[in-house]
Amino acid sequence: MDFILTAVEQGLIYGILALGVYITYKILDFPDLTVDGSFPLGAAVTASLITKGMNPYLTIPISFLAGAAAGICTGLIHVKCKVRDLLSGIIMMTALYTVNLEIAGTNNVPLFSRQTMFKNDMLTQLFGDTVPDYVKIVLILAVVLISKILLDLYLKTKSGYLLRAVGDNDNLVTSLAKDKGNVKILGLAIANGLVALSGCVFCQEQRVFDISTGTGSMVIGLASVIIGMALFKKLPKVKATTAVFVGSILYKACVALAIKFFNPQAMKLITAVLFLAILIVSMDRKKKVKHYA
């Protein structure tokens, strides 16, 4: 039971990251590697602010803004300097490593004695000294639902239409007399904002900031998006923004299950191999045959 609960919690937190990856990978059709840097960026900003005594709930929107700034940088590199999409992400990811270290101060910031969104004076007042376990999952769910609903609403606005159009057929965006570059930058900002927000919640849940948390987060996000989309391909009624959370939880459960049989050091290897397996399983069979024929 504990095992499932952890998978659900982690899955939901990483689901927010998957929402961001969904925007870049599925909507914008932009392989954005900034994610590996913006996830720990959210965590670093959070750890640093909490250490300084800021209200842990305030760190959530601030992390979003920090991530959005990183996304804007990637977008500017890609659009204004005309660097290829993949390379722009790699440049930002590498640069962010130093930025994150600078923000956090060191490569490991423990927050055990600090106020976090899951353990603080307000919650103790409400529930007494031992805050019940369900509070944590309720809080995570609240953040998840707010991000998901806001994103759903955004995608239905005029600006959201334009964002969807730019990945679908950027030529139409130009025809509508809009600069497609700016739309891409906006999309990258929102996506990386969500990724950093996920990093913020993750850091508070783990009660520690570690510089290495970012490595492989892109793979986790991509795997979640691909599992989610593949699972609900036949059910178009289920929104993609819901599907990615299911994908994320499933993926985390698979990794947690695999970890039980292997050395925890093999974590990243398992993450990668599982991702490969998912890619192969979810691949369009017909397309594959055609390709090799």
Next chain:
Amino acid sequence: MLELKHIEKYYNPGTVNEMCLFQDFNLTIEKGQFVSVIGSNGSGKTSMLNLICGSIDLDGGKILIDGEDITREKEYKRLKRIGRVYQNPAMGTCPNMTILENMAMADNKGKFFGLSRGTNKERISYYKECLSQLNLGLEDKLNVKVGSLSGGQRQAMSLVMSTMTPIDFLILDEHTAALDPKTAERIMELTGKIVEEKKLTTIMVTHNLRYAVEYGDRLLMMHEGKAVIDVAGEEKKKVQVDQILERFNQISIECGN
């Protein structure tokens, strides 16, 4: 009024493959004129449209709209007053969005794309009206993704979408070339109707000589970056398909193919 003045355009400049397409090319299109442009492949028809829209840069000369120099204006800014339909039906619509969403976006061209609701419910009846004049039954499929429509249906939608908002110029780049003859005929009729109704200044590139003769009040034939035939008004009405064909053959013989 659209003016192209002393246009120069080279491809692959500075290499052995350097090719001069336009050298001192001049063209003036009066307001309200419907120009049909024909010519063999590589004669500069599409390049001319791309230069006007700003999709490619020119190496010399000026482009003026109503006397205003737009030579250095970015493509997306120019397209505020230009509607363009491409040869490829996939270029003018978003396949993963519904018909309704596509129409709503086109309706908002030139305005701010902010955080208000993407589809204005009050406009739906207007969209239906626009689509029903196509006689393709699209008005009953508003929530269908455009990607599942046929090429002809998508091209018809592209045409409607690009002429929905007030524009000064309509640019048609072989917009019937990818369609079957019957659908092409229908799209052409619709084009004529829309241009007449909205009194749009139109430039239509086509490989169909009959359309070029039947539609429009001016005919241009391009060859090696020059207009070898340029007739308008009464003179244009007298032009026959055979005459153009003859000229075409003449050019082909001159060029050795």
